[in-house]
Amino acid sequence: MFRKILIANRGEIALRVICACKELGIKTVAIYSEADRNSLHVRFADEAICIGPPRLADSYLNIPAVISAAEIANVDAIHPGYGLLSENANFAEVCQACGIEFIGPKPETIRLMGEKEKARAAMKEHGVPILPGSDGVVATEAEAMEWAKKIGFPVIVKAKAGGGGRGMRVIRSEEELPVHFAAASSEAASAFGNGDLYMEKFVERPRHIEFQILADSYGNVVSLGERECSIQRRHQKLLEEAPSTQVTPELRAEIGGILEKTLSKIGYINAGTIEFLMDEDRKLYFIEMNTRIQVEHPVTEMTTDVDLVKGQIMIAAGAKLQDVLMGPIVFRGHAIECRINAEHPEKFTPSAGKITAFHTPGGTGVRVDTHQYAEGVIPPYYDSLIAKLVVRGKDRDEAISRMARALEMFIVEGIHTSIPLHRKIMADPDFRAGNFDTKFMERFMTQTHKK
Template identity: 50%
Template sequence: MKIKKLLVANRGEISLRIMRTAKEMGIKTLAIYSEADFTAPHVRFADQAVCIGPSQASKSYLNQELIIQTAKKFEADAIHPGYGFLSENAGFAQKVKAAGLVFIGPSPEAISIMGDKLAAKKAVASFDIPLVPGTTHSVQDIEEAEKAASKIGFPLMIKASAGGGGKGMRIVHDPADLKEELARAMGEAKSAFGDPAVFLEKFIRSPKHVEIQILADQQGNTIHLFDRECSVQRRHQKVIEEAPSPSISPETRRAMGQAAIKVAKACDYTGAGTVEFILDNEQHFYFLEMNTRLQVEHPVTECITGIDLVKAQINIAKGNALPWSQNDIQIRGWAMEIRIYAEDPKNQFLPDTGSLKHFQKPEGPGVRVDSGYEEGMEIPIYYDPLIAKLIVYGEDRSHTIAKMKRAIDEFHILGVKNTLSFCGWVMQQQAFVDSTFTTHFIDQYFKPESLDKDPDMEEKEAVAFFVSDYLNIPAEKKLPLGSNGLPSKWKRRNNI
């Protein structure tokens, strides 16, 4: 099967990421964009770009019928959903297929099974996959929940069956809180996913979040590309990821890899997917869910394996067999990614908006920045607040941490509150350096005042912003520069 033109049904950094690989493969690209994104880099990069609607995602990036119509009108052969938006929407995948287009992802059936946590647990139960003790069906009322809780024990977790990302999720330590937390979880699940169904699970103490990347072709071949550590999270959402995980033994790594392959086979999976596990402090792991799409953190796996996951996705969708066996996949070096969000870590990580007045990316060997923004652009309120992903690659974990610290120091963002300083703080913490951290890391160690800047850092940021501004002033209006490279009058005024 040939794919000559690919519509990327997404925006920002992931849209650019997909289109770059498509271009290397000789595939033309068609971008869609909302009115809020008309100046975005992914729009300029594509061979063709079409405004899909207003700024609201519901009227643009989530408009299934219009996206498919656009693909057909501009003669695209395939649609890549990226991550988020429609990437795990089984109905959309089915509509793409029914329209005679190629969906770059798994079958609608696999998406549907793994998109419902209870259905996923049922599907893998006969494949000898370890599961967290809990209910095998959704609970409907407090009486049923109390009966189930008495068997599971406290603390326990309430989880939305249809969702993820921490929505509809509650930890209950005290039986007296069960009724209130159940009502909250069901209400949040209904609001976020249109489905109030929730289930109960045993709460694993001191947990780590470890996931396995898999690839599966249409010929029945499935391999894993090892593991990623994703335990540094806020509101149950990942902030820092690395590959491989520093938390598991070689024996556990092998067992988790084989379990992930079994999960994929349980739903006849094809394409790239991620099987997520929770790990306790005795190396016992339990199946959490399967994400039937490309992950935000996929670059760290690309770094340690040398495999372009987007290219693999496209080739699988074209019907090509995997060119690797499991023995061909080896771990080489160490990779780490930080997500830089437009959020205020000093104020409970609440989203922020504004203009990127200064946006200077780090450079150097083993440093990669994936971003859908440029200096001067506005961070809109309509979408996920991710500004950029900073990925570094080194020979081992200590070298990679050192490189990440250097890259964070070189990364300058002004104009919008962001999580860059928080990620720099994480790199300094002993619990992170020695890998004893868990998914409770932020709750255990982080205090907003930890990010109070010293005067030297504030001065450096002020200088960086001024120099950036100064370079855009017409030559005839520039003041003479002092010995430190700054305009002499500015130097005297600020005593630098």
Template identity: 50%
Template sequence: MKKVIKKVLIANRGEIAVRIIRTCKEMGIRTVAVYSQPDIDELHVNLADEAICIGPAGAADSYLNINNIIQAACGSGCDAIHPGFGFLSENPDFAEFAQACGLIFIGPSPKYIRLLGDKEAARAYMDSIGVAIVPGSKKSIDSLEDAILESENIGFPLLIKATAGGGGKGMRLVEAVDELEDSFNLAKSEAKACFGDERVYMEKFIDSPKHIEVQLVCDNKGNVVHLFERDCSLQRNKQKIIEEAPCHFLDETTRAALIKTATKACKDIGYDSVGTMEFLVDRDGNFFFMEMNTRIQVEHPVSEAVTGVDIIKEQIRAASGLALSIRQKDIRRIFHAIECRIIAEDTENNFMPSPGKINFLNVPGGNGIRIDTMVYSGYTVKPFYDSMIMKLIAFAPTRRECIKKMRIALEQLIMTGIKTNIEFNYLLMHNKKFVSGRYTTKTVEEFIGELNENRDHI
């Protein structure tokens, strides 16, 4: 059934809220921003048609406060809610409550969030249909005693991961049993703070793999379209820093198998929105399902730049009960694309967050450059939320040209008043493993070690 969306509440903040507002404006949809008390000067608040304060600084009292968000949506006459990423975006209770209140949830049906957004359920489902999964626990680990028992089955090193979230939050690498207690408690508390759900599970740590994901766009008419893959292997502390598409490392056979596995799984269950299926690929080309994100991804601009598809627009169409405006036969790789996440952090001081006022900002431009951000000269980076403040995307006909564009863009990106990882990203753009395309999830860690060693000799 077609449902007309005329007004959307965006249950998020920062650059993704700005990104959603822009597509809504193009579609003629009015927008309502929500904000915490310290976020009153945020760009999304100023760009939206209306803005409503939903609580104090703490995410639990604002951006994770389901009652306040739903009340804001209903009270402002919204038809729909867009959750963005993080916060409540993969919370099935939030999606169900929104629908029960007569609102359209711009995302998958709650049953699919429960099945695929929940990492425990997703692993069980993929295992049941014969897709190789990373070895690990069959269910969430509730106690330290259970964690110790499970670690004996899995072996070290292992990962503790949030069941209900992603983005590297609520994740800890454990290399020995004496690290287990602290890591278990930290993972649970971080998962609770970020997603409102403290459940965690455990899986075997695969050393130095490629982290490859497939971007999927689906509707409730049975249409499943993939926008190829992204290489998200450049990570620090399990959080992505740089993403690119296509993956320079994959052979065509493995690429085709990955995409076929992802699209078939979504087709078979009737998945009805935007989603991303993530895999680890080992040195021999074997791939293992890791998780599925039942939401828009941080790095979605990479796939948009490669294909020219507005993923948010298709997500809104699907939620409206409309068929996708795209067909698989029409999707082509037009460009190579690279995204650098710009983070307010001190790379020379253990990557500590660097909140504060941006005194001056100069952004690059020109053909093949895109910037998704909420910051401006005079903007104050808040200490309460994620420290990513910008996504810088370069795209060009070839990978070589794309790398060159990104290097120039990073040179021209000037931000004073706070510490950032701009220079760190620039140095990574010159790293031999990155340039060759044969980097892994361990490359950034090795690169940091080299930088620290060089500093010690200065």
């Protein structure tokens, strides 16, 4: 097992990794920007090193600064968390070159899955269902038109090297193609430094379903079931749940089995999430893979009792999957996670500032992952996530009721949060009935404003 790990992240995920390390008896090193000097991940780590000013490029995304901190602290490994450098293949390579274990997949695997058309090709080769689409990058408007006619409108173009909805456009007709193709390429180039696009068939009312996997260094892979992630705004998830009401045990076993074989052949190691769109016929189509731990990993932990972060660390240290899992996977109950963001609940504008009161709910089946506290300050430089409220119930109805009462007992004052929005979603008849897709929030906000 590792002696000391540096956490190359901030906020709640940095604190989450510290908790896992403490339970494994591993010393921890936190890195922080000047804006995060009073953050809890700094307080609870065994050591803490300031790596720069508030701006991400000068601190958390500054690879030389992160590596310097790791060498100064003489760590064995680095856990990247999610976001920031977690899917940066160059960072993983630098860790290797410096003799530091990167707790995640191999650099070549990160690179393969980071280029979406290559990921599609790899998944297709091994039998994972994918949406009809281009064979690779669509280089010109004329080529895009040719593919669109072959696939059939509507289609969607996506950034080769992107995510989060940037460099993405839905094209419903030949007339729309020139302007949307140019806009998507320009946005992708601006956001990712790469304007390349690929094209897929567009599913009108999809659900967003993702499967969690763990894989060791010996070719063993296990699927830990799926998460329902369809409640989104501008392609950013607001809440997640497990399992999905639309995935049958048979479909779960079928897709899980295919993914286990596929990722074993690819040589995947550590935690990963495979994302799918589900159409109205309940058919799943691969869209991308995230080669890291996800924000929403707690709902899988709550329904399987598998500690995914501990699993990541143990696998990176050479453990076999059987030693991580300690038995067969058993799915229990239903879990829901609400992402509590520091933002106006209707305008969705950021809300930085000082927290004057902070009380987290508790009780049976309730978990709160947070790095915030009363008198804590939300800096304006980073992601707005301040807490993840997670509940488990014996079934979905109990989970919704438990989440509703937990949200009511969650007090955050001094800033705006998304708590009022989540309370409204829990009370929505369509959500409670499981009647939703990725366009749910558009309809929900329209109806809310009418009222």
